[in-house]
Amino acid sequence: MIDLQDIMITEGLVGGILIGVAAAIMLLAAGRIAGISGLFANSIGLVPGSTNRNFAVMFTVSLLAGAWLAEVLTNDVVTRYPDNITLIIGGLLVGFGTRLGSGCTSGHGVCGLSRLSKRSLYATPIFMISAIITVAVINAVGGVQ
Amino acid sequence: MNKENIAAIIAGLFFGAGLALSGMADPVRVRGFLDIFGGNWDPTLMFVMGGAVVVMAVAWIIQRGMIKTWLGTDFSLPSSTTIDRPLIMGSVIFGIGWGVAGLCPGPSLIGLVLEPLKAGIFVISMVAGMFIFKLTKA
Structure with a gap:
């Protein structure tokens, strides 16, 4: 059963609107896609030939500052992390996959879907289904610690 | 500082605050969304994506009527419509990592200020993954 007490409908919508x-x-003022995997890779110098690294650094640092502000103001940001081996495997796959696939949940999922970008209309369902299958398989063999 | 960087700062602040408030900084909640067969599905992520996509759909409609950005610069947007192997394989691999840890790039980065040690392990591994990709392209 779905536990209605535990679903953050209002927080989810408010957070989602802020993300939007x-x-x-990013789009209307800076003319760019708010794709976090690409901006982050650019900010740490992993995008060869980049001419806008400062811009990417500003965005990435401000992203952390915004989250810090939200935590200070609400004191209600929950984080429940898995064990370290899980974090290492997940991190490697997310880093490699988002660069190979040219985007993640923000670039393909939020910006691309809303633009009806053909590549994002493929990428988003693929990474969603891939993640859903992964979770189902992990849970079937005993789950994450 | 140039005006574009100020736009990046404002956008970053909103994005980080939105992610933190939305519940998506919590890997258990994200995996609860991805766990559609587990009998205790958590749809919160759908509301986050829905809210963001609706606002952005309006932004794209506004953008279509613009020749230059609000700051007078040119738009720098992806134009490819090619569905190629890297796009598909990359998305499959990203999805596996997302399902394994319950973290995608944005939430893991804001984790650096919320739970630095744990998020740090993920982010360092993510940087390593990005670096390996860069090596394969060299």
């Missing part, structure tokens, strides 16, 4: 506003500012 952020992506809209």
